[in-house]
Amino acid sequence: MLSFVAQRVLKGVIVLLAIVVLNFFLIRLAPGDPAVVMAGEAGASDQIFVQQLREKFGLDKPLPEQLFIYVKGIATLDLGFSFRQQAPVAKLIAERLPATLLLTLTAFAISLALGVLFGTFAAGFAGTFLDTGITIFALIFYATPIFWVALMGILLFSVTVDWLPSFGYETVGANLPGFAHVIDVAKHLIMPAMTLGLFFMATYTRMTRASMLEVKRLDFVKTARAKGLSDSVIQRRHVLRNALLPVVTLAGVHAGTLIGGAVITETVFAWPGIGRLMYDALLQRDYNLLLGVFVTCSVMVLIFNLITDLVYRLVDPRIEFAS
Amino acid sequence: MSKRVLLGLLLACGLTASALAQEPKAGGVINAVIQPEPPGLMLAMVQNGPVQMVSGNIFEGLLRYSPKLEPLPELAESWNVSEDAKTYTFKLRKGVTWHDGKPFTSADVLFSIEMLKQTHARARANLVQVDKVEAPDDTTVVFTLKQPFGPFLGIFEVGSMPMVPKHLYEGTDWKTNPYNNAPVGTGPFMFKEWQKGSFIRLVKNPNYYEKGKPYLDEIYWQVIPDAAARSVAYETGKVDVLPGGSVENFDVPRLSKLKDTCVTGAGWEFFSPLAWLWLNNRQGPLADKRVRQAIMYAIDRDFAKDVIWNGLGKVATGPSASTIKFYTDDVPKYPYDPAKAKALLKEAGYKGEKIRLLPLAYGETWQRWGEAVKQNLQDVGINIETIATDVAGGNQKIMDWDFDIAFTYLYQYGDPALGVGRNYVSSNIAKGQVFNNAEGYVNPEIDKLFADGAVATPDSKRKEIYDKAQKILAEDVPVAWMLELQFPTITRCKVKNLITTGIGVNDGFKDAWLDK
Numbered sequence: 001m002l003s004f005v006a007q008r009v010l011k012g013v014i015v016l017l018a019i020v021v022l023n024f025f026l027i028r029l030a031p032g033d034p035a036v037v038m039a040g041e042a043g044a045s046d047q048i049f050v051q052q053l054r055e056k057f058g059l060d061k062p063l064p065e066q067l068f069i070y071v072k073g074i075a076t077l078d079l080g081f082s083f084r085q086q087a088p089v090a091k092l093i094a095e096r097l098p099a100t101l102l103l104t105l106t107a108f109a110i111s112l113a114l115g116v117l118f119g120t121f122a123a124g125f126a127g128t129f130l131d132t133g134i135t136i137f138a139l140i141f142y143a144t145p146i147f148w149v150a151l152m153g154i155l156l157f158s159v160t161v162d163w164l165p166s167f168g169y170e171t172v173g174a175n176l177p178g179f180a181h182v183i184d185v186a187k188h189l190i191m192p193a194m195t196l197g198l199f200f201m202a203t204y205t206r207m208t209r210a211s212m213l214e215v216k217r218l219d220f221v222k223t224a225r226a227k228g229l230s231d232s233v234i235q236r237r238h239v240l241r242n243a244l245l246p247v248v249t250l251a252g253v254h255a256g257t258l259i260g261g262a263v264i265t266e267t268v269f270a271w272p273g274i275g276r277l278m279y280d281a282l283l284q285r286d287y288n289l290l291l292g293v294f295v296t297c298s299v300m301v302l303i304f305n306l307i308t309d310l311v312y313r314l315v316d317p318r319i320e321f322a323s
Numbered sequence: 324m325s326k327r328v329l330l331g332l333l334l335a336c337g338l339t340a341s342a343l344a345q346e347p348k349a350g351g352v353i354n355a356v357i358q359p360e361p362p363g364l365m366l367a368m369v370q371n372g373p374v375q376m377v378s379g380n381i382f383e384g385l386l387r388y389s390p391k392l393e394p395l396p397e398l399a400e401s402w403n404v405s406e407d408a409k410t411y412t413f414k415l416r417k418g419v420t421w422h423d424g425k426p427f428t429s430a431d432v433l434f435s436i437e438m439l440k441q442t443h444a445r446a447r448a449n450l451v452q453v454d455k456v457e458a459p460d461d462t463t464v465v466f467t468l469k470q471p472f473g474p475f476l477g478i479f480e481v482g483s484m485p486m487v488p489k490h491l492y493e494g495t496d497w498k499t500n501p502y503n504n505a506p507v508g509t510g511p512f513m514f515k516e517w518q519k520g521s522f523i524r525l526v527k528n529p530n531y532y533e534k535g536k537p538y539l540d541e542i543y544w545q546v547i548p549d550a551a552a553r554s555v556a557y558e559t560g561k562v563d564v565l566p567g568g569s570v571e572n573f574d575v576p577r578l579s580k581l582k583d584t585c586v587t588g589a590g591w592e593f594f595s596p597l598a599w600l601w602l603n604n605r606q607g608p609l610a611d612k613r614v615r616q617a618i619m620y621a622i623d624r625d626f627a628k629d630v631i632w633n634g635l636g637k638v639a640t641g642p643s644a645s646t647i648k649f650y651t652d653d654v655p656k657y658p659y660d661p662a663k664a665k666a667l668l669k670e671a672g673y674k675g676e677k678i679r680l681l682p683l684a685y686g687e688t689w690q691r692w693g694e695a696v697k698q699n700l701q702d703v704g705i706n707i708e709t710i711a712t713d714v715a716g717g718n719q720k721i722m723d724w725d726f727d728i729a730f731t732y733l734y735q736y737g738d739p740a741l742g743v744g745r746n747y748v749s750s751n752i753a754k755g756q757v758f759n760n761a762e763g764y765v766n767p768e769i770d771k772l773f774a775d776g777a778v779a780t781p782d783s784k785r786k787e788i789y790d791k792a793q794k795i796l797a798e799d800v801p802v803a804w805m806l807e808l809q810f811p812t813i814t815r816c817k818v819k820n821l822i823t824t825g826i827g828v829n830d831g832f833k834d835a836w837l838d839k
Binding site for chain 2: 036039052086099151159162165167271273280
């Protein structure tokens with residue numbers, strides 16, 4: 001298993017390098033550079049100003065040299081300096097990462113738990129009203145744009161009934177101690193996490209349902225039934241466990257993308273996470289910060305892919321680690 | 324006679340009572356929205372709107388300006404101008420300290436000017452007529468100009484010339500100075516905390532030189548990136564102040580009707596934002612004056628004001644906003660007249676060549692405005708293609724002169740020599756820069772008028788020159804002027820005295836208080 005992990009890590013580093021190089025050039029293909037944005041915002045510009053900014057951002061150097069400097073930095077775990085925000089990129093990302101992880105992992109847990117639960121029910125009652133009801137419920141959240149669900153949630157729970165706060169990570173200025181602070185953050189977390197979670201839940205529901213119905217038809221389920229096992233045991237131990245493999249694959253893919261994929265949710269709920277940092281960096285052409293976020297997200301995707309491969313083994317012991 | 328005395332007494336009592344009722348109360352916290360989140364708070368290094376809004380509380384300039392743009396004392400308590408209008412002597416306030424306790428002196432002013440010349444493009448342009456700056460003693464600063472410069476007293480507000488602490492910046496790398504993210508100023512509020520992505524917290528400066536001020540204990544600037552969420556934050560009582568432009572225009576009427584809500588359009592007099600369409604004068608049909616005039620006639624600017632901007636603002640008559648000095652409306656006018664537009668296009672021989680329109684990516688209101696203008700222009704037979712881009716991409720296209728028509732809005736800074744001439748004089752045509760003469764308009768007469776207007780004395784002479792310039796420009800239509808924009812500031816009515824100058828919320832909250 002160790003050699004398997006080592007091999008995957010090595011591959012991951014190569015993929016990461018490719019991502020860095022590709023993104024480095026892709027970002028620069030977009031029209032507009034940071035000097036232009038900053039000159040624009042300053043309300044005035046002249047040649048000296050734009051030239052100063054270019055020098056400041058290192059944009060006056062030839063492109064290969066810029067790339068070399070950047071890759072060298074990455075190799076020493078230095079993600080560079082954001083002149084726009086006047087702070088090291090790693091610091092900016094580290095400040096935002098906890099909020100994003102809290103939001104996305106909660107949303108991930110909600111989506112996976114509810115998705116598998118509903119999918120199992122839907123498969124168990126396939127063709128009944130319950131099945132149709134669950135499918136429709138899931139599809140509504142999948143088909144409705146996230147920002148709309150978010151805004152309607154705010155309208156209902158913040159404006160109309162006033163149960164939940166509409167924005168932010170915590171009550172600003174409240175300086176709550178200990179457990180009260182945890183409750184405060186939890187209250188702020190409910191709406192964004194549910195909004196994001198319900199969207200992904202639909203996929204898991206559909207996937208679990210389809211996969212379970214397929215597994216149910218297989219011979220070993222008939223055998224289990226012939227052995228006289230109870231229906232719930234068959235569903236849980238035999239059908240669900242085997243049906244989970246595609247769900248795990250999907251969850252692995254989702255988990256990686258969730259880090260950078262919560263831009264809309266973070267924006268509507270003013271959640272101070274990475275997604276918004278990335279979005280702002282993109283609009284402002286803050287190259288170093290944008291690349292830094294991309295690298296972080298890529299690392300997350302690689303880590304989650306590795307975890308997925310390891311979880312496969314747990315779910316299905318027949319799968320061997322190829323060394 | 325006795326009736327008069329009685330009336331006088333009653334009036335006096337009434338005035339005293341109202342004065343008592345308006346006596347500022349100390350204490351309290353204000354939650355205000357800031358959008359977008361500022362990239363930094365060091366005003367000498369970054370000058371965009373949100374930075375000015377927050378840092379206008381931390382830093383100060385030598386002067387402030389009244390709504391009528393008359394200079395008011397700030398760090399300078401008095402000033403005088405020599406007979407020949409070439410020497411300006413400022414007396415600084417005594418006993419002013421930086422937030423770290425060090426005294427503020429004329430040496431700081433000298434250092435700030437040198438620093439700003441390198442880091443602040445607008446300050447550099449404003450100071451171009453300055454020959455030398457001297458500090459004969461700790462509280463005196465003398466500016467000697469190369470020649471008289473009419474708007475000189477108008478360049479000293481905090482956003483145009485913030486004072487920087489010499490003792491913290493001298494000899495350091497300004498770009499990476501740690502105080503950029505924990506700024507130290509002389510202002511009424513001190514920087515306390517910045518949770519990136521969430522809020523910026525400022526606290527009262529207990530040693531502020533104006534005794535009793537500021538009245539507020541703290542200000543929280545809350546970062547809420549979504550416009551709808553900002554409206555909700557106000558509706559649910561989480562924020563008390565929505566500075567101009569915080570919410571989409573279509574939300575303004577609804578929010579204005581909420582209980583205990585006050586709305587004001589004041590506080591933009593110094594900036595006087597004017598919206599126009601850049602028209603690329605260099606090539607194609609737009610090189611013909613008649614086509615540009617046709618565009619003016621084709622666009623229903625009253626519709627834009629009444630529908631898209633919810634009745635806020637004013638239809639522009641020419642290159643100057645009506646709120647800045649030397650404005651005249653005695654210029655050729657362009658009412659909405661599609662028939663006349665069609666006739667002009669026919670006369671110019673326009674044959675349906677494709678014209679690219681670049682809207683401004685500043686949100687829903689601007690998007691809608693772009694659509695309305697497109698429709699107006701199509702109605703008179705102009706073949707319009709809209710180019711979608713974000714702000715950075717749009718600026719790049721304008722800088723590269725790669726556009727036909729492009730939306731913009733710019734501040735005018737109170738005087739045509741500061742904020743108008745820059746967009747029309749041919750010396751300001753430079754590829755690769757923004758907010759200059761991007762349209763490529765060349766008229767030697769206009770060049771001369773703006774050059775003369777900046778240095779002419781007295782003001783009556785300047786007025787004569789600018790009247791003429793406005794007439795010529797309105798006839799030539801180098802750009803298509805749209806609206807004098809008004810960004811309403813929405814507050815709870817308990818927030819008093821928030822806006823007291825022509826610089827509005829960018830001038831700090833030192834006079835503001837809460838009627839609890």
